[in-house]
Amino acid sequence: MVEAEDVTAAEWTEDDDWTDEALAVLRALRAPHRRNRFKQIAFALYCTVLILVIWGGIPSFGLFLHASLGADYTGHGPDLLAAMPSGIAAVGLATVLLAVRDGLWRGPVVPPRATTDWLLAHPVRPRPVLRPWFWLSCGLAAFPGLVIAVGGMVALGLTVRVGLPAALGWCLLGGLCLPLLGVCAGLLVQSSPRAARWVRRLTPYATLLVLALATQSALAVAGHPVRWLEKVELWSGPWGWAGLAALAPTPAAVPGGAFAAALLVVSTVAALVLADRAAGTLALPLLRERARTAAGVLAALRTVELRAAKLTVAGASGNGRQVRVRLPAPRQRWLILYWRDALSLLRTPARLGRAVLLTVPAVLCAVLAHDTGGVVSWAVTVVALAFDYLAVAQLLEPARIETDDVRRASWSPYPFASLMLRHAVVPTVLGLVLAAAGSAAALALGGGPAAWLALIAVPPLVAAGLVNACRGAARRDLLYRPQPAGGTGLAFFAAWYAAGPAVAVPVLALPFSAALRSGSAGSLPQSSAIALTVALVLLQWAQGRAGKLPAQARPGAVGQL
Incomplete structure (x- = not known):
């Protein structure tokens, strides 16, 4: 197919070029x-x-x-200036990482399917057709950067008393240049299979670096800055140059800020020029593939099939790759299910890695909740439990695969509801291992007995994830349910979609926040009792939901959902 298109393209001459007329x-x-x-x-x-x-x-x-x-808001100024070097580097690196990850499955140049399937197959020059889509992506990426720059101007003007025009000008350098550099890097990944392979290989390390930078920023606010390391980060690349530019009008300015700003602008302009030239050279088969993927994701989002959209993106970007791992087969038949679940997780190490990474901010938020009080402690505890839930949810993928198509469970001698409960065993064991590691790290850093709350939180959060895994087909009818105050039923749909964590996280946050504030071992039995009760209730709920899935999957039952 590709060779035929190349031959056809080679036979075109200037007399066959109807680009201007066709576009008109x-x-x-x-x-x-x-x-x-x-x-x-x-x-x-x-x-x-x-x-x-x-x-x-x-x-x-x-x-x-x-x-x-x-x-007077200047009391927050020192904390803001302490957080800016590592914090801006973390945000900038995360921006570039998200842009290049987007290039793995979509990319900045993705015209509609009509353009790729029909227009570009005719004797037209691709450059006039593709360039507008590149610049549209640049504009869409620059808008959030503009909003963030205005937010930075407000923060610096209030807390550091920097002049608003100067603060806006210096913040705009990073707010605009970094997203545009990310779009250019995404185009490189979209057009180069070699660059795409490197992005897949380096993504875990870049994610670790982003978390490390965010942690360093939090430590700097807490009064433990590492000045020499911050200077290295600020000069390490465009993500650091943006921080140097933002610090330039403040009392914490680092020498060379103007030079770093010039480097950022020059590199962005050069990248845009090169990307503008490369936008018209993308291969037609690649554009067709990306257009189909983008159309599939958009269709899944319009029908509120969020898991289908996620699986489509993962398959197109190569996130679903498996590693060849072997485990000795069990001799006891009742162990086969747990062997399959463990083998499935070992063959997708990205999920285990994400579970480990999400455990880190959960521990940091728990430490912060210990040092605060009142409503703030409860809110930070909610955030910590949310990260904990996201960590254990990575380990529940075998259960979600089982509910994607209940016919897969035909091999099992167990009823489907009982089978789903057994899918919670391996995630619970692995979650307890991760929680034990986090608790040990907290104890090593001087944490009290409240560090063991991480272990107590695992069973109810796994049960909450199992409730979500058994929710079945999307209840789009909830979006149109009338509300007393008018509007759509988005709240109803959100409550149905995230029912498990929406119940578990707020309920657990109350006793856990009190236990973290007290820091004593006396509060652990009460927290354990509440967590066990929540886990049992959620498991009963998940079993009830799972029992309805086989009936819903029968022909003619889909329309009743």
Whole structure:
């Protein structure tokens, strides 16, 4: 197929080039659609700006008004300046990482399927067709950077008393250049299989580095900065140059900030020029594949099939690759299920790695909850439990695969509901191992008996994940359920979709927050009793949900969901 297209392209001559005429005809034919599309985009932009003004602009104006009347926010200035070097490097590196990961399955140049399947198959030059899509991706990426730059201006103006024009100008350098560099890097990954292989190989290490930078930023706020390491990070690449630029108008400015800003601008301009030239050279088979993948993900999102969208992205980006691992087969038949679950997780080490990585911020948030009080401690405990849940949810993939198609369970001698309960054993054991490691690290750093709360939290969080795994087909009817105050039923759908953690996390946060604040061993029995009760209730709920799945999967039952 590819060879035939290459031969056809080689036979085209300048006399066959109808690019300008074809694009002119298409512009005329699509004028009504373009006007309607422009109205939709303008309305979406209006709503976005309105939300930003209501939730960001008006409160910021109120804070500046209070500051003009004598309110002092400079007490937060030292903490902000301490967090900026490593924090900006972490955000910048995460931005570039997300952009290159996007290039693995979609990329910045993805025209619609009609363009790839029909228009580009004709004798037209691809460059005039593809360049607008690249620059559209650049504009979409620059908008969040602009919002973040304005937020940085407000924060610096309130806490450090930096002039607003200077703060905005220096923050804009990183807020605009880093997303644009990410788009260019995503185009490189989209066009180069070799670059894509390197991205897949280096993603775990880059993720670890982002977490390490975020941890270092938190330690700097707590009064434990490492100045020499911060200087290395600030000069390590564009993600650090953005931090140097943002620090330039502040009292914590690092020498060479103007030079770093110039490097950032020059590298961004050079990358945009090279990417603009490369945008028109993408292979047509690649564009077709990416257009189909993007269309499939969009269709799954429109029908609220979030797992289908996630699996499509994972398959296209190579996240579903398995490693050849062998485990000795068990001699007892009742161990076969646990052997299959353990083997499935070992063959996808990315899930185990994500579980380990998500455990780290959970432990850090628990330490922070120990040092705070009141509502803040409860809120931080909720965040810690949310990270804990996401960690154990990575280990429940075998259960989710089982519920994707209940016919897979035909091999099992157990009823489906009983089978799903058995799928919780391996995640619980692995979760306890991770929690024990986190508790040991907390105890080594001087944590009290409350560090063992990590072990207590595992069973109810695994049960919450099992409730989510057994939710069945998407209940799109909930989106249209009327509410007393009007509007759509988005809240109903969200409550159904995340029912397990929505129940477990807030309920566990109350006793766990109290135990973390007290730090004594006397609060552990009460927390354990509550956690055990929550786990039993959620397991009963999951069993009830799982028992309905085989009936729902029968022909004619889908329409009743």
